[in-house]
Amino acid sequence: MQTDAFVLEDVTITLPSVDGDPLMAVNDVSFRVKSSEFLTIVGPSGCGKSTLLNAMSGLIAPSHGKVLCGNDSPVECLPTIGYISQADTLLPWYSVLDNVALGLRFRGFSKKQRYAEARQFLHQMGLSNYETLYPHELSGGMKKRVSIARTLALKPSILLLDEPFAPLDAFTKETLQEDLLNLWDDMNLTIVYVTHDLSEAIFLSDRVLLMHGAPGNIKAEFPITLPRPRHYHSLKFTEDFITLETSIRSMLSQSEQTEKVGVVV
Ligand code: ADP
Ligand code: MG
Numbered sequence: 001m002q003t004d005a006f007v008l009e010d011v012t013i014t015l016p017s018v019d020g021d022p023l024m025a026v027n028d029v030s031f032r033v034k035s036s037e038f039l040t041i042v043g044p045s046g047c048g049k050s051t052l053l054n055a056m057s058g059l060i061a062p063s064h065g066k067v068l069c070g071n072d073s074p075v076e077c078l079p080t081i082g083y084i085s086q087a088d089t090l091l092p093w094y095s096v097l098d099n100v101a102l103g104l105r106f107r108g109f110s111k112k113q114r115y116a117e118a119r120q121f122l123h124q125m126g127l128s129n130y131e132t133l134y135p136h137e138l139s140g141g142m143k144k145r146v147s148i149a150r151t152l153a154l155k156p157s158i159l160l161l162d163e164p165f166a167p168l169d170a171f172t173k174e175t176l177q178e179d180l181l182n183l184w185d186d187m188n189l190t191i192v193y194v195t196h197d198l199s200e201a202i203f204l205s206d207r208v209l210l211m212h213g214a215p216g217n218i219k220a221e222f223p224i225t226l227p228r229p230r231h232y233h234s235l236k237f238t239e240d241f242i243t244l245e246t247s248i249r250s251m252l253s254q255s256e257q258t259e260k261v262g263v264v265v
Helices: 049-056 096-106 111-124 140-152 170-186 198-204 239-260
Strands: 004-015 023-034 038-042 064-069 081-084 158-162 190-195 207-212 217-223
Touching (some): 004 049, 004 190, 023 049, 023 190, 023 217, 038 198, 049 064, 049 158, 049 190, 096 111, 096 140, 111 140, 198 239, 207 239
Parallel strands (some): 038 207, 081 158
Antiparallel strands (some): 004 023, 004 064, 207 217
16 A cells, blocks of 8 residues: 655745745645655746745745644754755856765765765766856756755655756756656656646656646645556647546636636635
8 A cells, every 4th residue: 555755734824924924835735645646736936936945845834734744743853854945056166077976975984975976866867967156057957967966865755846847948857857758757757747737747647636726725636547667759749638627627727717706716
């Protein structure tokens, strides 16, 4: 039987704001993430997706309700969670190799061990020839690959990714999406992925949660049973893919319309 990697129950998150009035970013959200699942949270900008991931990574605590990682708090699970946030977090004064080895340094690995591990993950991400370069010498796609290699070098069992490929061109994005699916499979990862791109969500996931509103909550859940392995170009023009995308998109636009006229759904 599959266990739950995460359990969120009645989670409300209120954040402080500069004008003094607290802002409710997430309102009464409950869902579970199964172990080895690829779950994607999709929704418009500002609906609280990043705030939810911050709570799942232990960076912030919910104001109400609970977030559990297995049976523990996310902070207790930290060694098993890899979090790739929206921000570019590579250190500009470190080479590619040193950026990837950085987390291993904090875990107490010797220089020889951390370089050996880092090189293995750089190889896996197709970056072996770039280890001496600095972040400003890399393309956007290469920077993302370095971030992923750095996170995977810590051998997480859970990966949280916040719009990792949003700024990239379509071709690079599709290649990285397929690479991510291979890593998920090879490393038996549990992935929680955030995006505002519906076709990306459908292509990658076992299940899509649609968020809406401000404060955000879960509007609907869509199981994605498209066969794997998936290849973007052969899948995105299939009838099943288009039907799914159409039904999620129509649900999304319904909730946007409802919000515009101020009706509570
Ligand atoms: P999304 O990732 O879906 O675009 P966010 O989770 O970033 O949305 O933001 C949800 C709401 O919370 C927004 O109104 C945003 O302005 C607000 N918010 C996000 N982070 C903070 C913060 N650190 N302090 C105060 N308000 C925040
Ligand atoms: Mg965000």
